[in-house]
Amino acid sequence: MHDMNRDVARHLRLLGELLEISGKEPYKIRAYYRAADTISRLASPVDDMDEARLTDLPGIGENIARKVIEYVKTGAIHELTELEESVPSGLVGMLDLDGVGPKTIHALWTKMGIEDIAMLEKAAKNRRLRALHGFGPKKEEAIIQAVAGYRRKTSRMTRKEAEELIGRIEPAFPGKNFTVAGSFRRGRSTIGDIDIVSTEAPARTNALLQEVADEIIDQGERKTSFSIGDRRVDVRFCTPAFAGTMLLYLTGSKQFNIKMREIALSRGEKLNEYGIEDREEGRTYTFPDEASVFSFLGMDYIPPELREDQGEIEHARRHTLPELVRETDIRGDLHMHSSWSDGALSIAELARLGEERGYEYIACTDHSASLGVAHGLDAARLAKQHHEIEMSNRSHSCRILAGIEVDILGDGSLGLSGPVLADCDLVIASVHSGFKQDRDVMTRRILSAMENEHVDIIGHPTGRLLGKREAYLVDMERIISAAADTGTALEINASPYRLDLDDIYVREAHDHGVMLSIGTDAHTREEAAAIRFGVGIARRGWCGKQDILNTRPFKGFFT
DNA sequence: GCCGTTTTCGGCCCGACTGTTTTCAGTCG
Incomplete structure (x- = not known):
């Protein structure tokens, strides 16, 4: 941002x-x-x-x-x-404590002079809080627990971590009657907590959840919350008859839900997770799936990835929503590494992997030699690699594109010469060094790479590593505008540790008519499956099939 | 403080669960 x-x-x-x-x-x-x-x-x-x-x-x-x-x-x-x-400045930090809100903080501050988390913890441990009206022993204990939880608080999860966590929860739903909703379903690049809608019987599932949970936060017939691996999981129970409104509610986003309920209100109806009540008739309609809810409200179906109250509701009411790209539209991966640089797979293994995945092509884009750490390719080794690629292409239905991921050097020049790049089928140019340059220098550095006639794609355009490294300083407005002018594509790097471009820039790029490419940056077999994460980000950026370079068939790819 | 396919003023999403309460406030999603 x-x-x-x-x-x-x-x-x-x-x-x-x-x-x-x-x-x-x-x-x-x-x-x-x-x-x-x-x-x-x-x-x-x-x-x-x-x-x-x-x-x-x-x-x-x-x-x-x-x-x-x-x-x-x-x-x-x-x-x-x-x-x-x-x-007092310490009061704001107290909002981060689970179960402690503004009213509680106001009372603690004005009635007991508590000004920060440390003072609060001390007061709770000394059993002084129970003197306040509305506070008791359980509240004191809850606050002590909240402070402990705050101290081991972790940042948001990658989607990969979230999937692994969901895998640990699955045994509690042997009938598979559950759907993960929330930000996970909306395709967000990072996930805070896990929300689940289930049509299982609450009593039975609650018993099974006891087994997988580290701690039960609260438990009921309609809703159960627990923690697992320092993460919060919320489960909402419903019957198939009203699963539509329940899933809609738990998928969010919050702003989206508010807007949807306001729309229902303006029609004289009340929307909640159980259905839609016509206030005049006094009867409640229920919906087994989301599509019928949207239809009832006179709207087109809004895919979860768009539900952020960013104009999608208005489009759905006017029936002008775009058709979003799907994973099955993807005909190849445009960013993979082989054992020629720091990848694990040979060229032939890449081709076989592509065949298994049903791809028409894979771009093998190893690092250029200027990046010493990654066994980068110089002109001579690149030529040898091209020969091996030619051999592979004779015997595999999935074509390997002879690509390169060339470094954008500190001064904006590229790690390989023009003639060498001209021999490549596809050139991704990426920043891998000098992340601390100031905004203007970094921006001009990338702009000069985009102006190079051989460069097709800018790889991971902001350089972020989710939860580990902030994006470098760069003026994305200028990058997006230059991408439109030069016809350079911007990459949606599908690695769950990057997801770079961020979806807000994907949408901006899409609005400016910029072409996007989805690449996994995979170094192993497993990582190639990350393409789905990239497709999710493209969808969140309102991209259709026509906006994504690698939905094009192999023939016509170079046109 | 924002906003208008009812409105430029009077509304503003809705419900589950907990703890401390005798009927509800606070927090959360």
């Missing part, structure tokens, strides 16, 4: 949190949270937006627009600065 957008979003959120702890009106607070949300998922920087452009954004009115402009100009928001002076 753009730094300024991130800063502005963070400050608006903080403003909301401080107002909430101060006990201000909930709707005002919600407005700040919503505005922070909008700005944090904005692809273009707020730096140079005027009041008119800002107020066009959903959830941002005159008041918040002025605060955004104030922050961009002065680096501070006056109202926030004042609030920070009157509210």
Whole structure:
């Protein structure tokens, strides 16, 4: 995300949190949270937006627009600065404790002088909290547990980790009557907790969940929450008759659900996870699947990946949603490594793997020699590799494209010369060094690679490693605009550790008519299956089949 | 504070579960 957008979003959120702890009106607070949300998922920087452009954004009115402009100009928001002076800074951190919310914090602060997590923990252990109205021994114990949980709090999971966790939960559903919903189903690049809808009998499943759970958080006939591996899992039980509204509800997103319920309200209906109640007739309609819910509300089916309240609801009502790319549309993987550099598979093994996966082609894109660590290829070895690729292509139905992943060097030049690149079928240019350059230098560095006539694709364009390394500083607006001008494709790197481009930039690129390519960056057999993650990100970026380079058939690929 | 295929004012999604309560507030998703 753009730094300024991130800063502005963070400050608006903080403003909301401080107002909430101060006990201000909930709707005002919600407005700040919503505005922070909008700005944090904005692809273009707020730096140079005027009041008119800002107020066009959903959830941002005159008041918040002025605060955004104030922050961009002065680096501070006056109202926030004042609030920070009157509210101890440690209180905001207490919001991260499970089961501790703004009302609790307000009471602890004003009635007991508790100002941070350490003070709270001490008071709970000394059994002083039970003196407060509404607090008892169980609440004290819950707070002690919450502090412990906070200390081992982990960041969001990769999708791969989430899949492994789901694998550990599966034994509790021997009948397989469950669907993973939430951000996992929406295809988000990282996952916080796991949400599950199940049509199993609650009593039986609850007993089985006891076996897989590390700790049961709460348990009921309709809903059970537990932790496993320091992750939270929420299970909602339903019958097949109302599985549609239950799945819709638990898939979210939160903003999407709010908007859907507002639409139902405007029709004189009430939407919840059990169905849709016609308030006039007083009868409730139930829906066995999501499609019938959308249909009832006069909308087209919205794929989970689009459910973020980013315009998809309006499109669904006007019947103008795009048809999204599917995994079965993918005809080849455009980014794989072989044993010629740091991969595990030979060229022939790549071809066989491609055949097994039903691909027409795989681009073998090993590293160039300038990256010493990865047994990169120089011109001589590349020529030998091309010969082996030719041999393989004679005997396999899956064609290997003789590609290269060439380094974009610090000054924007490439790790291999023009004539060498000209001999390749496909050239991916990627940044693998000098991540600390300033924004303008990095941006111009990538732009010069895009201007090189041999470069087809920019690999993992922002260089992020999820949960490990932030994206380098780069002006994605300029990159996207240059990609449109030069006809260079931007990669959606499908590795679950990267998922780079981020979906907000994919959507921006898509809107600018930029072609995207999906590549797994696989070094092993197993990693080649990651293509599904990349397709998910493409879908979240509103991409159809026509927007993705590797949905093209082998013939016509080079046209 | 935001917003309008009812509205420029008066609304703002909805329900499960827990703990501390005698009927509900707080938190969460």
